[in-house]
Amino acid sequence: MQASITQAAFGHLPDGRAATLFTLTNPNGLVVKITNFGGIITEIHAPDRHGALADITLGFDSVAPYVKESPYFGALIGRYGNRLRDGRFTLDGQVVQLPANDGAHHLHGGELGYHRVLWRAIPFQEGDSVGLTLIYRSPDGEQGYPGTLDVTVVYELTAGNELVVTFDAVTDKATPVNLTQHAYFNLAGKGDILGHLLRIDADAYTPIDGTLIPTGELAPVAGTAFDFRTPHAIGERIGNDEEQLLHGSGYDHNFVLNKPARKAMTLAARVHEPVSGRVLELFTGEPGVQFYSGNFLDGSLTGKGQAYGYRSGFCLEPQHFPDSPNQSAFPDTILRPGEEYATVSRYKFSVEK
Incomplete structure (x- = not known):
């Protein structure tokens, strides 16, 4: 089979x-579909241990539901992924106020974040790899953010069954930047994700308050339901009577990845679905990954022939930490003129026999 x-x-x-849907196929038959609206991954068709393909990501059949009601299914997130307390931060002595779209807080770049942008799309093919380059100029003041930000995102599907996502950005004024990808996965292709076995290479995580904002603490995972240093089923401890699980209605937390050096590309997480044998491995240079267990899915959204029920998808969002502009102990997320924001994450799909 030829890549296409x-x-x-x-x-x-x-x-x-008009929105366009691009279908990337590698020589092994792995298929990834991406639309230039929001840079959204709408479908990923991956084989199980018997070679049978199934769509392993949540999404819709057309652009309309993404505009109307999507909980960030498959979307590119920016200018700042995750939450900023009260939609406010201080930058170089000036208070910047962003719109609140998550209670009192600012979430995922605001109501009109990059998930609602029609990106300029350039498809490409290089040997057995195919991909899509997406380009967007975010103007000064968009959703309250200072500075014009020029963003380029490259999706590349390789012959090694990896989806490589590369982010680059430059700015003309100091501004916070935290870009990520918000795919919801279900390696079984249906049902809930509670039986998926998850490992996260993190000795610590960032606890949250009752409004899902980090407290500023880096807490050890040892002895808690957040210890995924060895594989555990997602559902194994999700109902434990732990304050952090109650705050998140399950898992909705940033994990502090173990890194031998800043920006080192490491295996952040591995997920194995035992029935199908499908495996997802996430490699990233980012310092954190947000693990979300689909706690707010309730069956009211339907796409691609199925209703998305409670915990029917999980997210692993490579990122800097939530609310970093307000947390001096967290990794810096301020991009300044003359600097380049550059980060790469790789999603590798395989099977365990």
């Missing part, structure tokens, strides 16, 4: 602009 990339219409936005 094709494109097709995916519907229209409310203002009449």
